[in-house]
Amino acid sequence: MAWDPEKYREKRERVLGIQKKGISFSIMAAIVSVTILLGLGAVTVPNAVSLWQTRHLDDAIYRLTAGYAWPDQTLAGIRGMSGIKKVTKDHHGGRLVITFDRRRTGPEKFDRFLKEQGLFFALLNRVNHRQHQQITAEEKEAKK
Amino acid sequence: MKLYNICLGNIKRRKTRMLFLALGLIIGIGTVVTLLSITESMSRDIEERLDQFGANIVMAPRMENLSLNYGGIDVGGVNYEVRELDQASLSRIHTIENAKNLGVIAPKILGPVTIMDKTLLLMGVVFEEELALKPWWQKTGAFPGADNELLLGSAAASLLNASPGSTLVMKEQSFKVSGVLDPTGGSEDNAVIAGLAPAQKILGKQGKISLVEISAFCRGCPITELTLQIAEKFPNAKVTAMKQAVMSKMQSIELFKSFSLGVSALVITIGALLVMVTMMGSVNQRTREIGIFRAIGFRQGHVMQIILLEALLLGIFGGLAGFVLGNGVARIIIPLTLEAGRFAGINWQLGGICLLLSAALSLLASLYPAFKAASLDPNLALRAL
Amino acid sequence: MKTVDHFIQVHDLVKTYADGAQLVTAVDQVNLSIDDGEFVTIMGQSGSGKSTLLSMLGALMRPTTGKVLVDSMDLYSLGKEQLADFRSEYIGFIFQSFQLIPYLTVLENVKLPMAVTILKKKTRQDMAMAVIDRVGLADKHDRLPDQLSGGEQERVAVARAIVNRPPLILADEPTGNLDSDTAAQIMALLESLNRDGHTIVVVTHNPETEAYASRNIRVKDGRVAV
Numbered sequence: 001m002a003w004d005p006e007k008y009r010e011k012r013e014r015v016l017g018i019q020k021k022g023i024s025f026s027i028m029a030a031i032v033s034v035t036i037l038l039g040l041g042a043v044t045v046p047n048a049v050s051l052w053q054t055r056h057l058d059d060a061i062y063r064l065t066a067g068y069a070w071p072d073q074t075l076a077g078i079r080g081m082s083g084i085k086k087v088t089k090d091h092h093g094g095r096l097v098i099t100f101d102r103r104r105t106g107p108e109k110f111d112r113f114l115k116e117q118g119l120f121f122a123l124l125n126r127v128n129h130r131q132h133q134q135i136t137a138e139e140k141e142a143k144k
Numbered sequence: 145m146k147l148y149n150i151c152l153g154n155i156k157r158r159k160t161r162m163l164f165l166a167l168g169l170i171i172g173i174g175t176v177v178t179l180l181s182i183t184e185s186m187s188r189d190i191e192e193r194l195d196q197f198g199a200n201i202v203m204a205p206r207m208e209n210l211s212l213n214y215g216g217i218d219v220g221g222v223n224y225e226v227r228e229l230d231q232a233s234l235s236r237i238h239t240i241e242n243a244k245n246l247g248v249i250a251p252k253i254l255g256p257v258t259i260m261d262k263t264l265l266l267m268g269v270v271f272e273e274e275l276a277l278k279p280w281w282q283k284t285g286a287f288p289g290a291d292n293e294l295l296l297g298s299a300a301a302s303l304l305n306a307s308p309g310s311t312l313v314m315k316e317q318s319f320k321v322s323g324v325l326d327p328t329g330g331s332e333d334n335a336v337i338a339g340l341a342p343a344q345k346i347l348g349k350q351g352k353i354s355l356v357e358i359s360a361f362c363r364g365c366p367i368t369e370l371t372l373q374i375a376e377k378f379p380n381a382k383v384t385a386m387k388q389a390v391m392s393k394m395q396s397i398e399l400f401k402s403f404s405l406g407v408s409a410l411v412i413t414i415g416a417l418l419v420m421v422t423m424m425g426s427v428n429q430r431t432r433e434i435g436i437f438r439a440i441g442f443r444q445g446h447v448m449q450i451i452l453l454e455a456l457l458l459g460i461f462g463g464l465a466g467f468v469l470g471n472g473v474a475r476i477i478i479p480l481t482l483e484a485g486r487f488a489g490i491n492w493q494l495g496g497i498c499l500l501l502s503a504a505l506s507l508l509a510s511l512y513p514a515f516k517a518a519s520l521d522p523n524l525a526l527r528a529l
Numbered sequence: 530m531k532t533v534d535h536f537i538q539v540h541d542l543v544k545t546y547a548d549g550a551q552l553v554t555a556v557d558q559v560n561l562s563i564d565d566g567e568f569v570t571i572m573g574q575s576g577s578g579k580s581t582l583l584s585m586l587g588a589l590m591r592p593t594t595g596k597v598l599v600d601s602m603d604l605y606s607l608g609k610e611q612l613a614d615f616r617s618e619y620i621g622f623i624f625q626s627f628q629l630i631p632y633l634t635v636l637e638n639v640k641l642p643m644a645v646t647i648l649k650k651k652t653r654q655d656m657a658m659a660v661i662d663r664v665g666l667a668d669k670h671d672r673l674p675d676q677l678s679g680g681e682q683e684r685v686a687v688a689r690a691i692v693n694r695p696p697l698i699l700a701d702e703p704t705g706n707l708d709s710d711t712a713a714q715i716m717a718l719l720e721s722l723n724r725d726g727h728t729i730v731v732v733t734h735n736p737e738t739e740a741y742a743s744r745n746i747r748v749k750d751g752r753v754a755v
Binding site: 146150153154156157158432436437438439442443445446522523526 | 584587610613614616622624627630631637642689
């Protein structure tokens with residue numbers, strides 16, 4: 001039987017035709033999975049890292065009982081002490097918040113330093129740094 | 145007939161194999177869910193305490209050394225000076241910026257007292273304020289109405305063998321027991337509670353206050369701010385928000401939570417590796433099948449799809465089963481390991497995340513086996529007997 | 530100069546592979562042609578290279594050198610995906626044994642080749658049931674393979690091979706595991722498919738099957754005997 005080239009033209013064209021197929025299923029699957037995992041990681045990891053990094057930090061809050069404002073050199077002096085993470089003014093400049101590593105230093109040292117500076121002050125509170133941040137943020141939210 | 149029908153057919157008729165494949169994921173997800181359930185339970189416990197004490201601020205004289213008893217006051221039997229606050233100076237409290245947020249102000253005097261040769265804690269309170277502060281005080285009998293009446297804590301009452309109507313003598317004065325408190329789990333259980341003035345007199349501390357409990361008026365008040373403002377007015381005092389004290393427990397819970405997540409991540413990774421290994425084994429077992437697929441004209445991409453679809457279904461199944469298992473285990477474990485632990489309920493959001501996580505891991509873990517399957521030489525596959 | 534005037538043309542086909550340290554020639558310079566609608570058997574002892582030859586006709590195995598042209602397409606100049614598509618469109622394979630998917634029913638097995646096409650669900654169902662009926666297993670369409678006899682399984686394989694209406698049916702020892710009665714049934718079935726218009730190539734070592742074919746090709750030591 002001779003062979004008629006036209007008989008299977010459609011089939012031949014289907015085989016030889018270039019197949020479209022955008023992004024293959026496997027590549028889609030890979031992309032989606034990696035995205036999900038990265039997303040989850042981005043949500044959980046930074047929190048854990050920050051927790052780990054701040055676990056030794058406390059905040060000591062001081063207030064001047066005489067005088068108007070904390071002198072800049074006092075701030076600089078405290079910043080120079082070991083174990084100090086951050087020193088900021090709070091509440092219209094009236095309060096001083098010292099963030100420190102409780103393993104290395106503490107309010108006793110600050111008290112001594114401030115006394116040496118000839119300042120009159122009171123330690124208002126001492127609280128865990130992270131909690132202080134969280135509670136302050138929460139209360140700011142509630143105030144809105 | 146589509147490719148997913150092939151997967152469904154496989155799963156329907158080879159259930160135990162599917163279960164085994166998913167086992168790693170189920171255990172991993174179950175671990176996450178159980179651990180997070182536990183931390184959730186612990187947080188709930190804290191939050192309830194917060195609600196109970198929440199708005200309380202405690203003011204006590206600044207001490208060099210502290211030992212825990214009632215809000216930081218060491219009482220009796222120790223050789224250093226116990227300082228007190230001046231009752232008259234209390235009025236300064238109302239001069240703070242946020243004075244309108246102040247609710248109840250309940251001052252107390254504390255000291256040791258001897259009754260019937262036993263030494264007990266005497267608490268002098270302003271009953272009106274104290275009761276407003278502690279609505280959970282339940283009693284038998286009645287609250288004191290006169291200066292010569294007393295309230296006893298549950299443990300103190302059993303120690304003195306006293307009940308409503310009994311008479312007790314302190315410093316040669318007679319007092320009538322008007323009521324006995326139900327156990328609260330707090331310091332008052334061990335205390336003899338009298339009016340502020342009579343107690344001050346008995347302790348010889350007229351005009352003095354050992355500590356003040358303050359409650360703020362509103363929900364979501366700026367407690368830290370209030371605390372600091374009060375502290376400014378009383379430089380000799382230590383002012384602490386109860387929230388702070390309770391919250392320090394929060395920190396350990398948070399650390400535990402981070403630790404749990406770390407452990408879970410590890411377990412899940414192992415689970416995913418298990419999926420990869422088992423899937424690889426499955427592919428090896430199915431070389432004949434794969435050969436047939438290729439022989440009848442499936443492309444490599446199609447073969448990969450089949451394996452990955454299976455992995456996806458497996459992932460979804462693993463996520464669901466793990467979620468159910470995790471909650472079940474938590475429900476049993478929590479009352480056993482945490483005191484007053486209650487299962488916090490099913491977190492559906494977590495369920496959704498578990499599903500996604502499980503599916504994602506299953507897919508990723510099966511990419512390599514799928515690739516291997518698709519690359520099989522059909523001839524070798526078919527000759528494999 | 531080379532014109533294509535046969536449905537299947539094989540030019541100087543060679544297949545060698547390494548067996549340990551030795552180089553084995555399975556197919557040695559084979560030339561042959563098969564026309565549309567022929568029923569051909571390829572006979573030879575085991576190890577004669579007949580199965581290898583069949584694999585290369587069916588685009589399952591790449592030759593070492595040489596050409597295979599089917600419907601004027603040079604198979605091994607096509608890409609991997611095109612070869613897969615070729616098998617899907619043109620070839621129906623029938624093997625000796627273990628060729629059904631054990632966790633799919635008869636109907637699902639038959640529908641398998643259509644899983645990668647774009648036919649409508651109803652069309653697939655109709656086509657599948659039609660061929661199942663053709664091979665005489667309509668009443669067993671929802672059985673699993675292990676609930677069928679050897680002959681019945683082979684018939685399912687035949688049904689699956691023809692469901693996509695491929696022009697070419699390649700069978701590798703289809704009756705090898707069957708008793709003579711059942712074998713005869715299968716061969717008769719193939720014969721009727723040939724009458725329907727399919728081109729059939731059967732590899733076998735059983736001389737009795739030769740009677741069904743219009744042409745017999747002998748293979749020995751990788752070569753086509755004249």
